[in-house]
Amino acid sequence: MKHEFRVTVGPVGFRIGSDWKRPLDQLSALYADYPAPDIPDFTVRLFAQRPWRRFIRPSVMIGGDYMLPDAAPLSLAHGLLAAEMGMNLQMALGQRRYLLLHASAVERDGRALLMTGHSGAGKSTLSALLGERGWRFMGDEFALIDLDSGALHAFPRLVSLKNEAIAVMEGEVQSDRLGPLMRDTPKGDIRHLRPPKEAVARMREPAKPALLLFPRFGHAVDIRKVGEAEIFVRLTQASTNYVALGEAGFDALSSLVRTIPTRAVDYPDTESAVASVERLWAELAE
Amino acid sequence: MNAPAYRADPPEARYLVALDGVALIFHRPSGLTHILAPPAPQILEALAEGEAEPAALLERLRRDYDFGDSDDLEAALEARLAELETSGLVWRA
Amino acid sequence: MTDARLLVRALVDPATTRALDAEGWTALIAMARAEQLMGSLAHRLDGLDHLPEKVAQLCTDARQSAEHARRQALWEAEMARRVLAPLGEPVVLLKGTAYVAAGLSAGIGRSIGDLDILVRRDALDAVERALIEQGGWEWVKEDAYDDAYYRDYMHELPPLIHKERDRMIDVHHTVLPLTAKPTPDAEAMIADSVELANGLRVLSPADMVCHSAAHLFADGDLAGGLRNLWDIDRLVRDFGPRDGFWQALGERAQRHQLQKPVARALRLAEALYGTPLEGDAAGRGRAGDALYIRRLLARDGWGREIRKLLRLAFYIRSHWLRMPPFMLAKHLWTKWRKG
Structure with a gap:
């Protein structure tokens, strides 16, 4: 795919491909201390539903080795969340170890x-x-x-902080450990914590x-x-x-x-x- | 007698773990987990001797357990057997 | 451009994977998963000493998953058997469940979805009633239109799902939609089927290959085609050396009006998987095979479908194969109107 990012979380390696650069830049900033796998356990894909939807009202479809048939797309502003959801989905559906x-x-x-x-x-x-x-x-x-x-x-x-939890942790940690604040996602406000x-x-x-x-x-x-x-x-x-x-x-x-x-x-x-x-x-x- | 005879897998088909008062059973042929309250585990155990009609099964159970003198025991046993049949742990021979 | 040739090569000759680097392995695994062939691949790679540690792990996991699928499939078959046995009707297992129940190579590592069974058309009502009233299955959805669509035009009852085990059963009374052009002789398939130790049945070797070939072309847009073709390769390798298999295959293909799909499937299997063929069941001409091969291999190292135009062409074709044009329009219209 056009852009790629790899990360190992605990014993599990991921490869994330994306039609857009920004979500992966955000990921690589937040996952800076994590090693990258040679051969990942799972592949995640963030892609546009139609080629022109990369630019016009871009919405992110989530795919990968394991997929749900009717997963609704997210707006590009929530691309980081989409990547995390894609990784979670691989774990939920594909983890057998x-x-x-x-x-x-x-x-x-x-x-x-x-x-x-x-x-x-x-x-x-x-x-x-x-x-x-x-x-x-x-x-x-x-x-x-x-x-x-x-x-x-x-x-x-990354810890996925939701709604009130965001304020709780903002009072607890340095701001450079927090990702971008994503408002009005399907799950409410979300902010990731390194x-x-x-x-x-x-x-x-x-x-x-x-x-x-x-x-x-x-x-x-x-x-x-x-x-x-x-x-x-x-x-x-x-x-x-x-x-x-x-x-x-x-x-x-x-x-x-x-x-x-x-x-x-x-x-x-x-x-x-x-x-x-x-x-x-x-x-x-x- | 027209009552159907019931059968169960041999004991080695089940992996049983006792948890406070109930039996947790991993059923190997299906890969399904069942949580059974007495007397269901005892019924499975009694069927290890071979298939049996409800009346004969009740006799087997009486050897080891004291049920007192209730007269609807056989009906109760048949109800438990029907549940075990639905879960696939016993079937009609 | 990378395509699924990588996967095909690894399945046919697992030793060739020795040359793969980390990128190659990554692509191979993504393709194998996307084509539902990871379990089969994991079995083919089992025991090789050059696998990177992570690959060996993922293969162990995949074999475990396949074993789970096998157990679940056999259990669903057994539960259906218990409910249907009193009817005294032949119940023929189809596809993946049949392969594992009969201990065929095609079942090794295979992913298995729904339970597919074939019964006599006259027995359909009794089978349906027994499954629902005694077995704990229920309609997936109460929907009059889809119901009529399945019953009138397709080759199966609307799918049933088990209330507790959450597994589907598809009850067929023929092996292709009634509207499809070839009309395989389902009664003959049942009559010729082979009984297993538990009383369930599987198709005869020749019919099994015929059905598998019909399934490869008639069911969908060749999606999952590499897996279906792998089934055919494995079946032919199991059955090919048996006395009379090739002659029977020719006869049955003709009887079921499936000479063309069977011939094409055999040629494609030979071209991709090196399937050993005998006799003339594969026909002579190879016109159009190259296009099918390009379609079957349309998968990249990210597990994505490629060659979109080609896929679309096959998709349209597949619907025309299944239903006469007027019915297709009617079907789509009903779908559009209902959203």
């Missing part, structure tokens, strides 16, 4: 805290915030569970899953136990490749569920969430 959980993760002392829940539950913001407060950021979107060892592999892609240098430098170091939380934002502080069967079901729902992995996926997930301490956590604001996380970590982390 690891059990993929839709979860965020941070690490301390070689042990990992996993957070999963519906979008809007705050797992992404919480992981980004913890990443600035003494934890190693391992990823805000996907956690990769090793099918043999059960270890967690980092996938520290993970801390250490998170990138150590992204090939796995960690042992030590605590699993189901956070829920916007409720009074509450901490509940969750039954094993419910945890299992919630994690299968949070995984895009559990079924496709067959017995290896079953083995990895059932082992995780039987060994990891788990709690559901409600919190009214991010500061109280950080406090709850620290307390639960001290009490429970294995």
